[in-house]
Amino acid sequence: xxxxxxxxxxxxxxxxxxxxxxxxxxxxxxxxxxxxxxxxxxxxxxxxxxxxxxxxxxxxxxxxxxxxxxxxxxxxxxxxxxxxxxxxxxxxxxxxxxxxxxxxxxxxxxxxxxxxxxxxxxxxxxxxxxxxxxxxxxxxxxxxxxxxxxxxxxxxxxxxxxxxxxxxxxxxxxxxxxxxxxxxxxxxxxxxxxxxxxxxxxxxxxxxxxxxxxxxxxxxxxxxxxxxxxxxxxxxxxxxxxxxxxxxxxxxxxxxxxxxxxxxxxxxxxxxxxxxxxxxxxxxxxxxxxxxxxxxxxxxxxxxxxxxxxxxxxxxxxxxxxxxxxxxxxxxxxxxxxxxxxxxxxxxxxxxxxxxxxxxxxxxxxxxxxxxxxxxxxxxxxxxxxxxxxxxxxxxxxxxxxxxxxxxxxxxxxxxxxxxxxxxxxxxxxxxxx
Amino acid sequence: xxxxxxxxxxxxxxxxxxxxxxxxxxxxxxxxxxxxxxxxxxxxxxxxxxxxxxxxxxxxxxxxxxxxxxxxxxxxxxxxxxxxxxxxxxxxxxxxxxxxxxxxxxxxxxxxxxxxxxxxxxxxxxxxxxxxxxxxxxxxxxxxxxxxxxxxxxxxxxxxxxxxxxxxxxxxxxxxxxxxxxxxxxxxxxxxxxxxxxxxxxxxxxxxxxxxxxxxxxxxxxxxxxxxxxxxxxxxxxxxxxxxxxxxxxxxxxxxxxxxxxxxxxxxxxxxxxxxxxxxxxxxxxxxxxxxxxxxxxxxxxxxxxxxxxxxxxxxxxxxxxxxxxxxxxxxxxxxxxxxxxxxxxxxxxxxxxxxxxxxxxxxxxxxxxxxxxxxxxxxxxxxxxxxxxxxxxxxxxxxxxxxxxxxxxxxxxxxxxxxxxxxxxxxxxxxxx
Numbered sequence: 001x002x003x004x005x006x007x008x009x010x011x012x013x014x015x016x017x018x019x020x021x022x023x024x025x026x027x028x029x030x031x032x033x034x035x036x037x038x039x040x041x042x043x044x045x046x047x048x049x050x051x052x053x054x055x056x057x058x059x060x061x062x063x064x065x066x067x068x069x070x071x072x073x074x075x076x077x078x079x080x081x082x083x084x085x086x087x088x089x090x091x092x093x094x095x096x097x098x099x100x101x102x103x104x105x106x107x108x109x110x111x112x113x114x115x116x117x118x119x120x121x122x123x124x125x126x127x128x129x130x131x132x133x134x135x136x137x138x139x140x141x142x143x144x145x146x147x148x149x150x151x152x153x154x155x156x157x158x159x160x161x162x163x164x165x166x167x168x169x170x171x172x173x174x175x176x177x178x179x180x181x182x183x184x185x186x187x188x189x190x191x192x193x194x195x196x197x198x199x200x201x202x203x204x205x206x207x208x209x210x211x212x213x214x215x216x217x218x219x220x221x222x223x224x225x226x227x228x229x230x231x232x233x234x235x236x237x238x239x240x241x242x243x244x245x246x247x248x249x250x251x252x253x254x255x256x257x258x259x260x261x262x263x264x265x266x267x268x269x270x271x272x273x274x275x276x277x278x279x280x281x282x283x284x285x286x287x288x289x290x291x292x293x294x295x296x297x298x299x300x301x302x303x304x305x306x307x308x309x310x311x312x313x314x315x316x317x318x319x320x321x322x323x324x325x326x327x328x329x330x331x332x333x334x335x336x337x338x339x340x341x342x343x344x345x346x347x348x349x350x351x352x353x354x355x356x357x358x359x360x361x362x363x364x365x366x367x368x369x370x371x372x373x374x375x376x377x378x379x380x381x382x383x384x385x386x387x388x389x390x391x392x393x394x395x396x397x398x399x400x401x402x403x404x405x406x407x408x409x410x411x412x413x414x415x416x417x418x419x420x421x422x423x424x425x426x427x428x429x430x431x432x433x434x
Numbered sequence: 435x436x437x438x439x440x441x442x443x444x445x446x447x448x449x450x451x452x453x454x455x456x457x458x459x460x461x462x463x464x465x466x467x468x469x470x471x472x473x474x475x476x477x478x479x480x481x482x483x484x485x486x487x488x489x490x491x492x493x494x495x496x497x498x499x500x501x502x503x504x505x506x507x508x509x510x511x512x513x514x515x516x517x518x519x520x521x522x523x524x525x526x527x528x529x530x531x532x533x534x535x536x537x538x539x540x541x542x543x544x545x546x547x548x549x550x551x552x553x554x555x556x557x558x559x560x561x562x563x564x565x566x567x568x569x570x571x572x573x574x575x576x577x578x579x580x581x582x583x584x585x586x587x588x589x590x591x592x593x594x595x596x597x598x599x600x601x602x603x604x605x606x607x608x609x610x611x612x613x614x615x616x617x618x619x620x621x622x623x624x625x626x627x628x629x630x631x632x633x634x635x636x637x638x639x640x641x642x643x644x645x646x647x648x649x650x651x652x653x654x655x656x657x658x659x660x661x662x663x664x665x666x667x668x669x670x671x672x673x674x675x676x677x678x679x680x681x682x683x684x685x686x687x688x689x690x691x692x693x694x695x696x697x698x699x700x701x702x703x704x705x706x707x708x709x710x711x712x713x714x715x716x717x718x719x720x721x722x723x724x725x726x727x728x729x730x731x732x733x734x735x736x737x738x739x740x741x742x743x744x745x746x747x748x749x750x751x752x753x754x755x756x757x758x759x760x761x762x763x764x765x766x767x768x769x770x771x772x773x774x775x776x777x778x779x780x781x782x783x784x785x786x787x788x789x790x791x792x793x794x795x796x797x798x799x800x801x802x803x804x805x806x807x808x809x810x811x812x813x814x815x816x817x818x819x820x821x822x823x824x825x826x827x828x829x830x831x832x833x834x835x836x837x838x839x840x841x842x843x844x845x846x847x848x849x850x851x852x853x854x855x856x857x858x859x860x861x862x863x864x865x866x867x868x
Contacts, residue, residue: 016473018460019650026452039450040485043477051474058492216453280742282721286728287714290721290742297796297829299720299744305752306742308714308724314739314782348748362731395731 004065004172006032008042009055011071011081012155015044024070024160028153031164033214034227035172035182037066047072052084056150060088063147066172071155073138075117081152086125089145093123099130099139131167133159140167180229183236187224187247188257191408193391193401197222197251204246211243220397220404221263256411263407264296270414271302271352278410279350280306281319281340283331283357284374288403304350309340319343332357334375334386341377342384352413353379354406358389360398374402378413385413438499438606440466442476443489445505445515446589449478458504458594462587465598467648468661469606469616471500481506486518490584494522497581500606505589507572509551515586520559523579527557533564533573565601567593574601614663617670621658621681622691624842627825627835631656631685638680645677654831654838655697690845697841698730704848705736705786712844713784714740715753715774717765717791718808722837738784743774753777766791768809768820775811776818787813788844792823794832808836812847819847 010025022044029039045051052072059067072081086093100122107114121138124130133139133154140153140163151168153160173181189197194217205213214225224247228239248255256266271278280289280303290306293299307318312331315321320343321336329335340355358374365371372391377384387409391401444459456478463473479485486506493501506515520527534556541548555572558564567573567588574587574597585602587594607615623631628651639647648659658681662673682689690700705712714723714737724740727733741752746765749755754777755770763769771791779787792808799805806825811818821843825835 016460016476017464017467017648017650018457019648023452026450030451033451039480040482041477041479041489042450043475045475046473048474054496055475058496062488062492214451214453216451280721282724284728285725286733286737287716287721287724287726287740287742290716290744291719291725291833292721294718294720294742294744294794294833295830297794303720303744305744305748306721307752308721308728308740308742310724310728310734310737310739318739318741318782348752360728360731396729399725399728 003036003038006037006039006066006068007059007064008032008039009045009052009059009067009069010043010155011045011047011052011069013046013078015071016046024155024157027157027161028068028070028164030214030216030225031161031169032066032068034184034212034225035169036180036210036212036227036229037172040064047078047080049080049084049087052081053088056084056088060145060148060150065148067148067150068153068168069151070153070160073121073140073152073154075115075121075138077117079117079120082120082123082125085143085150085152089125089143089150091126094126095119096122096124096130099124103138131163133163139163142168142171180231181233181236182227182229183233183240184225184227185240185244186259187226187244187251187255188259188261188263189222189224189251189254190220190256190263190404191412192222192251192254194222197224200250201247204243204250206243208239211239213243220401253412253415254408256408262296263404263411264293264299267293267407267411267414268296268299268302270411274351274414276351277302277304277349279304279344279348279353280406281344281353281355281377282306282308283310283315283340283355284360285356285358285399285403285406286310288399289354289356289406292403292407304348306348307344315340319347330369332359332369332373332375334377334388337375337377337386338379338384339377341379345379351381352410353377354410355379356402356406358398358402360395360402362395372398374398374405376402376406376409378409380413380417385409437470437472440471440473440500440502441493441498442466442473443479443486443493443501443503444477444589445479445481445486445503447480447512450480458589458591461591461595462502462504462598464648464650464659465595465603466500466502468618468646468659469603470614470644470646470661470663471606474498481512481514483514483518483521486515487522490518490522494579494582494584499582501582501584502587502602503585504587504594507555507574507586507588509549509555509572511551513551513554516554516557516559519577519584519586523559523577523584525560528560529553530556530558530564533558537572565597567597573597576602576605614665615667615670616661616663617667617674618659618661619674619678620693621660621678621685621689622693622695622697623656623658623685623688624654624690624697624838625846626656626685626688628656631658634684635681638677638684640677642673645673647677654835687846687849688842690842696730697838697845698727698733701727701841701845701848702730702733702736704845708785708848710785711736711738711783713738713778713782713787714840715778715787715789715811716740716742717744717749717774717789718794719790719792719833719837719840720744722833723788723790723840726837726841738782740782741778749774753781764803766793766803766807766809768811768822771809771811771820772813772818773811775813779813785815786844786847787811788840789813790836790840792832792836794829794836796829806832808832808839810836810840810843812843814847814851819843 014020015022128141128143131140143150210229212227216223230236309315321339345353355377361371391398448454449456562575562577565574577584644663650657664670743749755773774789789811795805825832
């Protein structure tokens with residue numbers, strides 16, 4: 001069968017002009033694509049019945065297979081999705097006594113007054129099927145209309161995801177995918193540019209319609225969203241594992257996680273396993289590495305702190321980099337990166353220290369040392385590694401890539417120690433100094 | 435007249451699942467709202483002629499006043515917006531010789547080969563009016579169709595904005611806004627929560643249809659987007675200035691800029707004016723303040739660096755905070771914030787130092803010191819100020835608000851010095867320590 005078509009709507013005045021950023025729509029679009037749907041449009045709509053009705057009516061008239069709408073199911077006056085769905089289908093809303101009961105109980109269990117709007121939350125279009133809603137808020141629902149499946153989901157990201165996974169996905173796999181099942185997974189890659197990843201994967205890129213590969217690049221990391229569709233679940237899983245194996249072999253050690261784990265999370269595990277501490281010494285990233293590490297709650301277990309040495313004077317004063325080295329090699333050099341990492345490790349008394357020095361631009365570049373040139377140092381108990389990178393793009397992108405690459409260099413150094421024992425080989429292209 | 439209605443489409447496969455974030459659509463939606471249009475939907479569409487045609491056809495059938503579409507005007511095979519517009523209008527594409535000539539010249543001027551796709555870029559639907567395109571890439575165009583104005587814009591953010599401002603805005607002001615003109619401005623606020631701003635402004639909130647106020651909250655800053663519409667440009671401007679004056683008087687010194695300037699940019703100016711340097715000492719923000727400051731290229735002129743002291747031990751070792759103070763008052767206290775700022779100022783030899791210590795959560799809170807409690811210290815040559823804040827929300831939001839509040843405290847301290855001379859009053863609620 002040809003791929004089913006889908007449209008995604010998310011409702012909220014504050015999303016239209018991005019006073020708040022819509023994360024739910026893109027997440028739902030990715031989930032739909034991962035099971036083989038084609039997303040024909042993804043829209044945000046204001047809290048306006050007319051606008052919602054008009055959007056839904058057009059989608060139904062175009063016989064779109066899956067019409068997803070998220071948000072506007074709350075207890076407030078301006079939560080109008082239920083009404084709009086009913087109007088666009090030309091059917092009535094009716095009270096779902098079971099849902100009302102469950103919502104009321106929920107408020108009471110939490111010792112809170114039942115709000116006036118709770119009855120509104122228990123309304124649903126006639127013939128709609130109520131979706132599971134484990135977190136106890138207003139549930140979504142599904143209505144079938146000729147070729148189309150109209151699905152209304154809660155607007156909060158976690159609840160939308162949960163409702164979709166538990167209530168919608170099984171149904172879509174059965175009814176839309178023509179009995180086929182889809183196996184999905186995510187590979188997370190750091191330390192490579194998107195172009196490098198594409199080049200590396202080209203020879204093993206699956207050319208079957210049933211296997212899909214999507215890239216998502218954020219803050220210097222690359223996510224590979226993989227899915228395989230087949231009649232039989234085992235077959236789908238097997239296809240998927242084959243792709244994973246091919247990709248992993250081509251990408252070497254750069255796949256740092258499969259699934260949701262963040263690079264910092266993986267690094268945290270490696271450090272905790274050794275009961276080791278980490279410190280950072282940043283120049284061009286100006287605090288971004290520290291910020292990334294401490295995004296993780298509980299980072300204090302392994303991260304002791306860092307220094308931001310934005311001036312040469314402070315590289316000398318706070319990290320003990322030799323003035324002579326700065327003069328001879330320049331602040332952006334393998335030697336200074338190594339010396340920063342070593343100084344940081346000693347002065348902050350950490351087991352490992354990571355350093356970054358580079359040219360984030362837009363100014364400050366030269367033919368010898370262009371904008372985007374970044375050296376990363378990793379000081380370990382027995383060795384210091386330095387890696388050289390050249391990143392493209394604007395200031396912000398260069399800084400994000402640098403921070404990711406720094407965390408990745410630490411991760412690889414620790415992995416190599418696991419493999420090679422305490423003696424660690426310098427990374428490539430690298431300078432080993434000590 | 436009633437407000438004109440608009441829809442915004444942006445074209446690009448990678449925008450649908452947010453592999454790349456769409457900034458053009460929200461920006462265009464805000465521009466339209468700022469001149470009094472109602473945006474009925476904002477959508478991203480894949481690079482697929484059918485999907486684009488279907489979206490445009492529906493918008494035209496619904497007699498939407500302004501149909502904006504951005505992107506898909508490039509020289510590549512998958513740039514299909516021109517074709518889709520022509521199909522949805524049922525008219526032909528024809529070559530615009532002037533545009534072709536200009537594009538070819540442009541490539542030659544830059545010493546580059548004329549690409550094959552250049553002829554495609556010079557096509558436009560019959561009767562379309564070509565929009566100015568100062569940066570020399572493929573220009574957008576406008577077509578009228580009964581009640582609707584269909585506008586195609588380039589997809590790059592800067593070019594979309596420029597085309598809109600120069601080619602579309604004057605036309606909309608004339609033809610859609612019924613001859614009225616709109617004056618717009620932005621007030622930027624820091625150091626206050628959105629709820630505080632709303633409470634403060636409630637008594638002076640304009641209740642005229644002709645004046646619009648939109649909020650945009652990002653990373654702990656609040657932008658107030660203001661617009662006033664009137665028949666006469668002077669009248670519009672006068673109305674706007676009245677709103678600005680009312681708002682500024684209610685928000686005290688918390689309006690840090692009017693227009694585009696960032697908080698860091700304003701701070702940089704204040705520091706440069708005195709030829710002063712800044713240093714940072716961060717605990718719960720873990721490097722975010724340094725990151726924010728160094729987002730500004732050229733920050734090295736005034737920012738010398740900072741320390742991230744995530745552990746108590748490092749607050750003592752790197753900043754000279756007394757162990758006794760840590761034990762007596764706890765790491766999250768006014769005393770420790772003051773001591774961190776003073777230690778940072780002395781050890782990093784800066785004119786001003788800012789410190790943050792707080793509980794970002796989700797763990798680590800208590801009844802006395804809840805998650806969200808944050809102390810900010812500012813050490814100046816003659817005084818140290820400490821401010822206490824309590825922020826709501828999740829870990830990331832608390833950290834973003836803390837970083838913004840820290841920069842804002844430095845800005846206010848410098849402003850107060852300008853007003854009061856070298857003696858600086860402690861901020862409120864505050865502890866003055868020295």
